Amino acid sequence: MISRRRFLTISAAALATPAMASAPVKWQGVAMGAEVSLTLDAPPEIAKTAIAQVRQLLVECESLFSLYDPFSALSQLNKDGVLQRPDPKFHQLITRCDRMHRATNGRFDPTVQPLWSALAQGHDPYPVQHLIGWEQVTFTPDCITLGAGQALTLNGIAQGFVTDLATQVLVDAGLTDVLVNIGEFRGNGRNWTLGVSDPEHGLVQTRMLRNRAIATSSPTAMTLADGQPHIVNLQGAGQPLWSTVSVEADEAVTADALSTAFCYADAYEIAATLRATDGAPTAICVGHNGSITEL
Numbered sequence: 001m002i003s004r005r006r007f008l009t010i011s012a013a014a015l016a017t018p019a020m021a022s023a024p025v026k027w028q029g030v031a032m033g034a035e036v037s038l039t040l041d042a043p044p045e046i047a048k049t050a051i052a053q054v055r056q057l058l059v060e061c062e063s064l065f066s067l068y069d070p071f072s073a074l075s076q077l078n079k080d081g082v083l084q085r086p087d088p089k090f091h092q093l094i095t096r097c098d099r100m101h102r103a104t105n106g107r108f109d110p111t112v113q114p115l116w117s118a119l120a121q122g123h124d125p126y127p128v129q130h131l132i133g134w135e136q137v138t139f140t141p142d143c144i145t146l147g148a149g150q151a152l153t154l155n156g157i158a159q160g161f162v163t164d165l166a167t168q169v170l171v172d173a174g175l176t177d178v179l180v181n182i183g184e185f186r187g188n189g190r191n192w193t194l195g196v197s198d199p200e201h202g203l204v205q206t207r208m209l210r211n212r213a214i215a216t217s218s219p220t221a222m223t224l225a226d227g228q229p230h231i232v233n234l235q236g237a238g239q240p241l242w243s244t245v246s247v248e249a250d251e252a253v254t255a256d257a258l259s260t261a262f263c264y265a266d267a268y269e270i271a272a273t274l275r276a277t278d279g280a281p282t283a284i285c286v287g288h289n290g291s292i293t294e295l
Helices: 044-065 073-080 088-103 110-120 126-131 158-172 252-264 267-276
Strands: 025-031 034-040 082-084 138-140 143-145 178-182 185-188 192-198 202-209 212-217 244-249 282-286 292-294
Touching: 025 044, 034 044, 034 158, 044 073, 044 088, 044 158, 073 082, 088 138, 088 143, 088 158, 088 252, 110 126, 158 178, 158 185, 158 212, 158 252, 185 192, 185 202, 192 212, 192 244, 202 212, 202 244, 202 282, 212 252, 244 252, 252 267, 252 282, 267 282
Parallel strands: none
Antiparallel strands: 025 034, 034 178, 082 143, 138 143, 178 185, 185 212, 192 202, 212 244, 244 282, 282 292
């Protein structure tokens, strides 16, 4: 996947301790541009088989969604402007992108990639502004087509999408108590306690996660050229309104996209979007002064 677009601000390792006599099975690795981990309350042999299945899934998803792999489906789409017969997972994620673009009134827009690249290289972004616009993208199960000169990044949603896929793999394997971290977190079965942190203010909240997901974005934790936040405002100039936004929802894919979109949205807009979005999402927004707004 492309280099991290945000500081990972959920500290699960120390807080997600299972209330059971035997220690859980844990696996850690790197995938989708982030450190990933699985925590499974399961017999070792069953857990070993399930972990192998998740690892294979991660390999498949890297081959679909990576911007760094020149042979990935996403790289081919960006190069050619068209992707014939996309993998069903790729089409499914593009469909979710469309849904989240509409839900956020355009704040979530994967066509930001040319603008992001220009800012990262210190170039004038004006010449690529016309390339931004999800409405130029057309897609069916048989073909995905970009507007002339467009390129996509799925970095604001793919980690959540794969988190959901991995969770389903574990559930299908018969595991009920699992915590999946693939850049975003999803906890199933029993209660999992996670901490929400801000790069400037440290741990600001703890949340109890049960059959829910949580995703976090901190736009200024990494900067581009000239100090530009690595999460870009598509609807004008100015700095992000929040230091950190953490969104909880039924699915990690929803939480991931919303946490990205909300960085430049005020509390009123966030609340309205949450009410209109499936999955009963909620948000924790950390102000630049450390104040907490829960929506």
